Each structure stands twice: as structure tokens, then as C-alpha cells.
Amino acid sequence: MNILEVxxxxxxYGKGEAAVQALRHATFTVRKGEFxxxxxxxxxxxxxLLNVVGALDKATSGKVWIDGQDIFSMPEKKLTxxxxxxxxxxxxxxxxxxxxxxxxxxxxxxVLGLTERRHHLPSQLSGGQQQRVAIGRALVTRPALxxxxxxxxxxxxxxxxxxxxxxxxxxxxxxxxxxxxxxxK
Numbered sequence: 129m130n131i132l133e134v135x136x137x138x139x140x141y142g143k144g145e146a147a148v149q150a151l152r153h154a155t156f157t158v159r160k161g162e163f164x165x166x167x168x169x170x171x172x173x174x175x176x177l178l179n180v181v182g183a184l185d186k187a188t189s190g191k192v193w194i195d196g197q198d199i200f201s202m203p204e205k206k207l208t209x210x211x212x213x214x215x216x217x218x219x220x221x222x223x224x225x226x227x228x229x230x231x232x233x234x235x236x237x238x239v240l241g242l243t244e245r246r247h248h249l250p251s252q253l254s255g256g257q258q259q260r261v262a263i264g265r266a267l268v269t270r271p272a273l274x275x276x277x278x279x280x281x282x283x284x285x286x287x288x289x290x291x292x293x294x295x296x297x298x299x300x301x302x303x304x305x306x307x308x309x310x311x312x313k
């Protein structure tokens with residue numbers, strides 16, 4: 129089952145001679161439970177792709193379906209609710225005003241290696257621990273799709289490897305679909 133379908137997606141910033149084509153006819157699908165990494169240099173359109181797929185920005189043309197829903201055909205209010213309920217961002221802060229399942233939260237804390245840190249403030253956590261918290265926040269609502277924008281960009285190599293291993297574990301253990309962009313092979 130495809131969780132994400134992107135068809136002929138284009139995004140152009142500016143007009144005339146100043147126009148920049150950030151996305152040119154991107155087409156791909158992502159099946160439930162897949163962990164996909166899109167790797168490219170800075171300025172190659174990776175963040176633009178994630179922002180458009182995550183309905184944070186509008187495409188110039190093309191289509192995006194998430195969990196069978198055409199996100200560009202939704203009115204803004206419905207799209208906002210859909211985004212909160214079906215898309216997890218690593219930097220996501222809202223839990224859609226729902227109380228998360230406490231057993232699942234405890235399980236995530238354990239899998240993320242954060243059980244002993246559950247009552248700590250962000251300033252009391254290392255960079256790697258803060259990134260694991262962000263992963264947990266994105267997963268706790270069990271969205272159809274997690275979009276990860278350079279989740280290891282500011283981490284040292286050890287913490288980067290741990291975060292990638294955690295994302296792989298989450299994808300495998302919870303059949304969580306993850307689309308990650310990075311410049312780091």
C-alpha cells in the first residue's frame with residue numbers, strides 16, 4: 129500500500145529571468161513502512177520537496193497524495209487538521225490536542241533510550257537526546273508519514289549513527305513510513 133504518491137511535482141520561486149525551479153517533475157511513491165532517504169547537495173531542492181510534500185508550502189504544479197488523500201485539493205482548514213493527524217515532522221510540537229496513549233509513550237521512551245530522562249528539560253539533554261525526543265514527538269501520534277529534514281545535520285558521527293539506527297528501528301518495529309532528506313551519504 130502506498131502511503132505517499134508524488135506525481136509530476138514542480139515548484140518555481142520567482143518569475144521571469146529571476147525564476148528558480150526548485151523542483152522539476154518529481155514523481156515517486158513510498159509504501160507503508162518504507163524508510164526512504166533523499167540525498168543531495170545544498171540547494172538541490174530537498175527541503176522544498178519536504179515542505180511541499182508536508183503541505184507547508186504549495187506546489188507550482190503536480191499532485192501529492194498522502195494515505196490516499198489529495199492534499200492540494202483540501203481547503204486550508206481541513207489541510208491543517210490533516211497535516212496534524214497524518215504527517216509527523218521531526219520538529220513537530222503539537223499533539224493535535226489529544227492525550228497520547230501513555231503505554232505507547234512509555235514504550236517509545238524505552239526504545240529511544242530516554243526513560244531515565246523523561247522529566248528533564250531540553251537544556252539538560254545532549255544534542256543526540258534532544259533529537260531522539262524530536263523523533264518521539266513525531267511518532268507519538270502514529271502519523272501515516274514522518275518527514276525528517278536533515279535529522280542528523282547538527283550531530284557528531286556517533287549520535288548521527290544512533291539517530292539513523294533509531295529511525296530504522298521505528299520504521300521496522302512500528303511499520304512507520306519515513307521520508308528523510310539529507311546531504312550526508
